[in-house]
Amino acid sequence: MPHISLEHITKRFGKFVAVDDLDLEIDDRGFITLLGPSGCGKTTTLRMIAGLETPTEGRITLDGKVVFDADKGINIPPAARDIGFLFQNYALWPHMTVYQNIAFGLENLKWSKQDIRKRVDELLALLKIEDFEKRYPSELSGGQQQRVAIARTLAPSPKVLFMDEPLSNLDAKLRQEMRTELKRLHSDTNSTFVYVTHDQLEAMTLSTKVCLMNNGVLQQYAPPLTVYNEPANRFVAEFVGNPTMNFVPAQFVSGEGEQAVLRLFGREVRFTARGPIASHGGELTVGIRPEFLPIEADGVIQGIAYSTLPSGMETTVKALVDGVMLTSVVFGSVDYPVDAPIRMNIRGDGIILFDEPGGRQIAIGSLAL
Amino acid sequence: MHEKKLSHRMKAFFSKPSNILLVIFLTVLFVLSVLPLLTMISNMFTVHIGTEKKLLRLPEGSFTWNHFQRLFPVSEWSVVNFWKPLGNSFVVAIGAGVLGILIGGTVAWFITRSNMKYKKFISAVFVFPYMMPAWTLALFWINVFKNSQVGGGNVGMLESMFGICMPEWFVYGLFPMVIVIALHYSPFAYLLIGGILKNMDATLEESATILKAGRFKIIRRITMPIVMPAILSTFLLIFSSGFSSYTVPVFLGSAVKTFTLSTKMRALINAGYQGQGYIIAFVSIALGCFILGLNQWVTGKRKSYTTVTGKSGQVSLVDLKKANTPLSLLLCAYVLFFAIAPLISFALESVIRQPGNYHLSNMTLHFWIGTEASAYETGMISGILLNPTMWKALGRQVLLALIVAMIVGTSGMLIGYSCVRQRGSRLSRWVESMAFFPYLMPAMAFGTIYLAVATSQGFKFLYGTFALLILVASIKFLPFASRSGINSMLQISPEIEEAAMVVGVPWWKRMVRIMFPIQKSSILSGYLLPVISVMREVALFTLLVPYARYLLTTMLFSFNETGYSQYGSAVTLLIVLIIILINTLTNKLTGASFDKGIGG
Incomplete structure (x- = not known):
């Protein structure tokens, strides 16, 4: 199913090189973390795969289909890439209730009212937020907002789920709890997760493979324990481990x-x-x-x-x-x-x-x- | 024992400078804004000397329902003096609100969400008309469109150049009022809506994109609902400004006898119907309160619209493609026209001998530097730059502006400080809302209140004095200063002051050396705003000046009433130039500027 591959992806903002000649193969059903200090290009990489950002050079293939190719001028919009995206600040729509937030994506897919109701109920139950269905985002705590955002992202059952530092706005205890939930969710939903974080512990505990970046350059791409035990260079060794x-x-x-x-x-x-x-x-x-x-x-x-x-x-x-x-x-x-x-x-x-x-x-x- | 405890508590309470300040401000504000309002309300029920006394055959000061009985029940008199002006005010306010938002919102969208060219230029020049007094645009409108067929029959620029005569409804009355007020307040809509569009978290739209919503659907279901409360509250603010506008209806309505509530209020009071005038003032104050309440209701509902700025600040701008260059140039031309053309027209109007004739042979500098020997029966002895009356009026206005700015700027800052320090306490809430109270009152009504005070027993010594003008302007312009004071103080965490407190720095030194320098720019704009406000204010002073030529702005209006448009244009140009000068100077010296002050 969804196999993602990036070939020679480069992104420049003016003179600044955010991502430099990146090659990356993401396996089906993997839980990949893009790890690195702030400004290393990890978020840019994620946004490029999702189609929210246009690479300067290179080619991106999603599930066997070329979604971006700088040479051939292919650039498929995010909506057509069949993905889910979880934003760092959740990006819940303040004027919609929890139910409306989750249902919106399904409405766009022209689902019937009953089907939407059924699917939203499923998600509300899955994320244990049944009680908040009629509330507005501003009436929820950070953790609850987070769950709503996850539910909204999962609603159309995307094959690939992109997450941009989704836990960084939560307090330490909640973060721990949500980590457990996310890992569980990964095996329950059977989809590929690509996850951006600057927290090495998060990357170590969650992912099947870590992609460590620095200054837009890939440092090491390997399972977490390999990164820990056999770091490719001093930067990796220093960044991982506490x-x-x-x-x-x-x-x-x-x-x-x-x-x-x-x-x-x-x-x-x-x-x-x-x-x-x-x-x-x-x-x-x-x-x-x-x-x-x-x-x-x-x-x-x-x-x-x-x-x-x-x-x-x-x-x-x-x-x-x-x-x-x-x-x-x-x-x-x-x-x-x-x-x-x-x-x-x-x-x-x-x-x-x-x-x-x-x-x-x-x-x-x-x-x- | 109990008393001792109480005195200890009092001592602890007053050991904090912020509490002392709050008590002082509470007392002063109560005396200066609540008591006058009560005085005015009592005046709605009393018989005044002059017309009323003669008409009612009752002794001065006795109680009567008569003012209400004449004003409200439908009769020929009440329709002419209340219902018609009320309707007109509504038409003007609603029209101006809608049109202002359309203009300001469109420009805001182009600047924040499209790849239009010359954005910086357009943005800077577009806010310019908001800085100028509203009546400059009204005067400009008249200068351009007046013609031999309507009003006083003077020939305007359009007729003399192209021979075009616009119909009366176009030149005078409600239509131009709507246009002029909308043009004046559209920069305000631009700043508010543009600010929201700019700060709105782009991920809100991006997440809708990923969930397969189309561009149009995103605007309809996501962008619009989120921006809506800002649009509504902008509408309400323009509405209430339009409703209480005095200068624009005076210029554009007098010639065709179209009154709004504000102009009627003054006409009634001048004609000796004080009672009815005060009732109308009360009606417009009540409406102001209602609008503010509505505004709070609109913005403060369950759905909180605080838009967190996400890290993806890069909004994909809409590509205007081929339309880009023509649209950009069009918008440049538009903003330039309304910024520059009025000034040119005033300059031109102030040098022509015979109105309507723009030939070089008809030009004279008499209205600027003419001497006594001039043959013109101008009502003034000489050109405005050589005229002592004008210089005195200008001097008074500048002095008034400076004194008021000192009072208002300082009070605003101190109110900001003390309210923020004691935030949550009842006292702080009272002071905050009382300092905002004058905002609800239209300037004309506020002037009316103080007129009522200055003509009532025991306060007659205030009548027609400079001190009264200082008092009334200081209270009227306090709301914005206290708002900006509170907002700027909220940005400083108390630790910054506490760090100095711990090492024993006295209060005044903490203020002067720590608090003020940190918020220098916003505090300075708190001083700048009242200067500009006083320099262009008419409605507030018109009832309170001892004679029309006492201040520059009221003098201008007396020129208008007597028909000396050249002097009027010259004085207007002078006022606008002074305002620009003040703004540029402050901007250069401190980085604070008028548009930043309101842009927030």
């Missing part, structure tokens, strides 16, 4: 193939990669996720506690080692006094090397201290 990955400057000393000796924190350590290391020699950065940096009494790396942030289930510990700030996550509640000595080890086989300058990922493996 607390953020630790970055420690290091130098190549010797080695070839899968083996290398690195100078790290003033000592020489052995690195064993899963595969051949892409390049040897010179400066590099070692990326260590906080969970690979346990605090242990016999730890080899010595530092002092900078600050401790317990959150109940786990505790984030910030420590200074050789002037580098390292973050570690400890299970349970612990508290280190400020400036207390701390010893840490580096464990696990998910240690990542990035070349410098450039920040490209060159190897993933384990460190022996």
